[in-house]
Amino acid sequence: MRRTISAIALLSCSPLAACASPHEPSTVPGARSASLTPSATSSPASAAAGAGGGVCTIYLYGHAARAEVHSSGESNPAAECSRLASSLSTGGDFWTTQAVAVQGLVPEVCAVQKNDVIVVVRDTNGQIFGQSVCSTFLQGGWTEDAQAERIAQQQDQTTVRASAQASAQAADQQTAQDALTTLQDSNSSFNNAKSVRGDVTTADKDLAQERQDAKEGNGDDCYNVENVVGYDAENVVGYDVTTTASYDVDQEKQGITGLRSQITALKNAQTALTADGLPTLPGANAAIATAEAHITTAITTTNKAIDHLNADMQTAYSIANALGTGDCANAGPGKAPAGLSHIS
Numbered sequence: 001m002r003r004t005i006s007a008i009a010l011l012s013c014s015p016l017a018a019c020a021s022p023h024e025p026s027t028v029p030g031a032r033s034a035s036l037t038p039s040a041t042s043s044p045a046s047a048a049a050g051a052g053g054g055v056c057t058i059y060l061y062g063h064a065a066r067a068e069v070h071s072s073g074e075s076n077p078a079a080e081c082s083r084l085a086s087s088l089s090t091g092g093d094f095w096t097t098q099a100v101a102v103q104g105l106v107p108e109v110c111a112v113q114k115n116d117v118i119v120v121v122r123d124t125n126g127q128i129f130g131q132s133v134c135s136t137f138l139q140g141g142w143t144e145d146a147q148a149e150r151i152a153q154q155q156d157q158t159t160v161r162a163s164a165q166a167s168a169q170a171a172d173q174q175t176a177q178d179a180l181t182t183l184q185d186s187n188s189s190f191n192n193a194k195s196v197r198g199d200v201t202t203a204d205k206d207l208a209q210e211r212q213d214a215k216e217g218n219g220d221d222c223y224n225v226e227n228v229v230g231y232d233a234e235n236v237v238g239y240d241v242t243t244t245a246s247y248d249v250d251q252e253k254q255g256i257t258g259l260r261s262q263i264t265a266l267k268n269a270q271t272a273l274t275a276d277g278l279p280t281l282p283g284a285n286a287a288i289a290t291a292e293a294h295i296t297t298a299i300t301t302t303n304k305a306i307d308h309l310n311a312d313m314q315t316a317y318s319i320a321n322a323l324g325t326g327d328c329a330n331a332g333p334g335k336a337p338a339g340l341s342h343i344s
Helices: 044-050 077-088 128-139 147-188 195-214 220-275 284-323
Strands: 006-010 055-058 065-071 108-114 116-120
Touching: 055 077, 055 147, 065 128, 077 108, 077 128, 108 128, 108 195, 116 128, 116 147, 147 220, 147 284, 220 284
Parallel strands: 006 116
Antiparallel strands: 006 065, 055 065, 108 116
């Protein structure tokens, strides 16, 4: 005996809204076909799902309903679709072969069978249309097919899992790409502690000016040693180091910390891609290696500059303290403040 399976899917939407329902459920890598594939314990009607044959589809106008007719043997699927569309097009409903599109899964509502035809009804939201169609079928002498329902539900679960997996993989890919772009941008803007190096130039210039001022000696009433050279040491060279350079060194430390975080983010993103079974991003390893080299260079440059700046400040205080003689003895600024610490 020839056996035929029909699967109807309903999507609740306004006739004025854009609705969609593809010929097959939305698939992603790993998802199964929309056809009902029964187990060895399937009912006679359900067993027809495993047979070969043609497929045709009809749609409920205005509600994106879908009826997939799977035929076996020599049965004509087009004729089955035409018959089913005609029988369903009553009470104001109109079924057509004109396809519409739908996004996402339309869950199973019920599965019924009659005269070697299986119909799986699907609907979304409140499933009002689907429940109505199921009632219509049952009132028309169709009987519930528990096996077909179970198969459809299993297909739904597989589709949901595959869709979730695909979404997670897409998210991981986007995360990795964002991390790579961020790190590459940071590499492009690397300036090797430019601000700190600039502070060294400024401190050297101000120290040279202090040396020049010290040539004037103590000055009247120790004015030069207290208010010029002492000021140079404490409020010019000292300020260069303890305030300006201190801020720039702190910014450099923050930049290095940020770069390390970006490296970690990209490494973690690469690990996630591998766990997903996806290839890592081209250029990621090179970007990480470049960033790590930049960190090493920036630390070396900054610490060298710190040593230079600390030495400038110590020299500036020593000049001012040594200048005062006689009545101007001890008129200098006193002990130099603690210098800057190395970064790592």
